[in-house]
Amino acid sequence: MTVTDVRKDPDALSMTLTAEFDASPERVWQLWADPRLLERWWGPPTYPATVDSHDLRVGGRVEYHMTGPEGDQPHGYWEVTEADPPHSLAFRDGFANDDGTPNPDLPTTEARVTIEEISDGRTRMSIDSIFPSTKAMEQLLAMGVEEGFTLALGQIDAILAEDAVRSA
Amino acid sequence: MQTTGPDFDRVFAALGDATRRDIVRRAIAGVEGVAELADHYPMSFAAVQKHVAVLERAGLVTKQRSGRRKVVRTHVEGLRAAQRLLDRYEELWRGRIDRMTALITTTKERNK
Numbered sequence: 701m702t703v704t705d706v707r708k709d710p711d712a713l714s715m716t717l718t719a720e721f722d723a724s725p726e727r728v729w730q731l732w733a734d735p736r737l738l739e740r741w742w743g744p745p746t747y748p749a750t751v752d753s754h755d756l757r758v759g760g761r762v763e764y765h766m767t768g769p770e771g772d773q774p775h776g777y778w779e780v781t782e783a784d785p786p787h788s789l790a791f792r793d794g795f796a797n798d799d800g801t802p803n804p805d806l807p808t809t810e811a812r813v814t815i816e817e818i819s820d821g822r823t824r825m826s827i828d829s830i831f832p833s834t835k836a837m838e839q840l841l842a843m844g845v846e847e848g849f850t851l852a853l854g855q856i857d858a859i860l861a862e863d864a865v866r867s868a
Numbered sequence: 869m870q871t872t873g874p875d876f877d878r879v880f881a882a883l884g885d886a887t888r889r890d891i892v893r894r895a896i897a898g899v900e901g902v903a904e905l906a907d908h909y910p911m912s913f914a915a916v917q918k919h920v921a922v923l924e925r926a927g928l929v930t931k932q933r934s935g936r937r938k939v940v941r942t943h944v945e946g947l948r949a950a951q952r953l954l955d956r957y958e959e960l961w962r963g964r965i966d967r968m969t970a971l972i973t974t975t976k977e978r979n980k
Contacts, residue, residue: 702969703962708954715954719965723972731968741967744960827961 704824713831718824725815725823729786732756732813739764747774752800758783762791763800777802782812789813807832882926887911888919891940895929898941902931905940 705718721728731737735751743749747766754762762778775796782790794808812828882888891905906916920940923929931938 703965706958708958713954715957715961717958717961717965719968721969721972727972728968731971737971740971741964744963829957829961 714829716826716828718826720818721823721825722821723823724821725786725817728815728823728825732789733785735762738762756780756783756785756789763796765796773798775800778811779808787815878926879928882922882928885919885922887916888923891916891919891923892928892942895940895942896944898932898939899934901937901939 702721703717703719705716707716709715731741733756735754738754739749739751742751742764743766747768749764749766752763752765756762758780760780760783762780763775764777765773765775767773775798776793777796777800778791778793779802780789780791782788790810790812792808793811795803797803809832810828810830814826814828816824818824883892887909890908894900894905894908902917902920903913905920906913909916920929920931924931927943929940929942932941933939
């Protein structure tokens with residue numbers, strides 16, 4: 701079992717996931733720093749990722765797209781806000797237009813990765829993710845996690861909205 | 869009844885039916901029992917009871933005692949999306965971690 705801890709805070713819309721690997725911090729960092737390796741784990745099998753450009757320096761960008769079962773290709777990008785190889789990486793993960801430019805109409809997620817050696821050859825990696833809204837989470841997850849998910853979520857929203865009207 | 873993440877698929881499967889969505893809406897008021905709810909639909913009491921049971925299993929409604937009657941009440945908290953979204957997000961990351969682990973294992977072997 702490699703995931704050792706998951707903390708979810710629905711109020712703060714955040715999640716911290718911790719995992720351990722039998723590898724050095726450098727090797728774990730490589731999974732982020734090597735675009736060919738990154739694209740082998742970032743996308744789920746139904747939505748494999750292709751990294752179009754990759755610069756993990758502060759201020760740099762990573763541009764990628766995913767390819768869905770219907771041939772749909774959602775684009776995304778990271779804006780690197782912190783990079784300290786092989787120990788930490790922070791970036792804003794956003795949606796992009798087909799030409800790779802950020803789509804400002806869709807929200808971004810803040811992600812922070814910390815990588816530390818806990819013993820010889822064993823490394824702990826933590827991912828902190830913060831979402832600006834449930835809408836943002838929904839959009840992110842709609843990008844390749846489950847078809848029909850957004851639809852079902854819309855149904856919940858509609859029911860909750862109706863409840864709010866009634867209580868008003 | 870509901871503690872950590874309820875079964876997300878079950879919630880959405882339950883909400884995938886128009887009659888059940890309508891029951892969830894009506895039960896927000898929490899004044900009608902199964903028999904009264906059944907009066908709203910052109911189907912048998914047993915059929916409505918079945919729908920309510922599906923909603924109950926999904927944690928979307930509960931039956932509560934109100935005097936001598938039992939009313940069906942929507943568990944509004946059960947509708948809250950955030951926890952379930954986080955569950956999905958967790959799954960997404962668990963998948964990623966699995967793939968990372970597999971990559972580390974294969975690259976390690978290759979380097980040997």
